[in-house]
Amino acid sequence: MSADILVLLTDREGNQHQVTAPTDMQMNLMEVFKAHGLPVEGTCGGMALCASCQCYIESDHPLPIPSDEEEAMLSEAFYVKQNSRLSCQILITPELEGLQVSLAPEA
Numbered sequence: 001m002s003a004d005i006l007v008l009l010t011d012r013e014g015n016q017h018q019v020t021a022p023t024d025m026q027m028n029l030m031e032v033f034k035a036h037g038l039p040v041e042g043t044c045g046g047m048a049l050c051a052s053c054q055c056y057i058e059s060d061h062p063l064p065i066p067s068d069e070e071e072a073m074l075s076e077a078f079y080v081k082q083n084s085r086l087s088c089q090i091l092i093t094p095e096l097e098g099l100q101v102s103l104a105p106e107a
Contacts, residue, residue, distance in 0.1 A: 003023050004023065005021050005092065005097040006019070006021075006097060007092075007099045008100045009101050009103070010103070011039055012039065012103050019038070023092055026092075027092050028091050029055070029087035029088070030046055030053040030086075031088075033087065040052075040103060041053060042088055044088075046088035048069045048070050048088060049073065050073070051076070052107070053088045054079070054080070054084055054085070054087070055085060055087045055101045056083045057099070057100075057101060058102055059100040061095065062095065063090060064090075066089065067089065073086060078104075079104045080104075
């Protein structure tokens with residue numbers, strides 16, 4: 001049985017969007033945002049090679065530890081904060097219900 005979760009995204013202009021994300025399609029946050037027509041780049045297609053999908057995790061949801069590749073890309077990115085993640089590296093799971101995310105400024 002599939003279940004959708006709700007994710008709250010604040011875009012670069014401060015507008016808030018409520019998006020539904022399927023938990024049964026192995027999608028990541030970047031793919032969900034793009035599917036909803038929201039302004040996230042994802043230039044590398046989700047390979048953790050560009051950081052154009054950088055976001056800030058605003059809620060206290062437990063997330064997987066960033067991979068070495070994600071950490072390396074964030075170490076070279078602009079506008080990095082302690083809560084920065086690459087949205088292409090966060091898989092949609094039921095545990096992310098209500099996740100709050102803000103897009104990082106464009107570099």
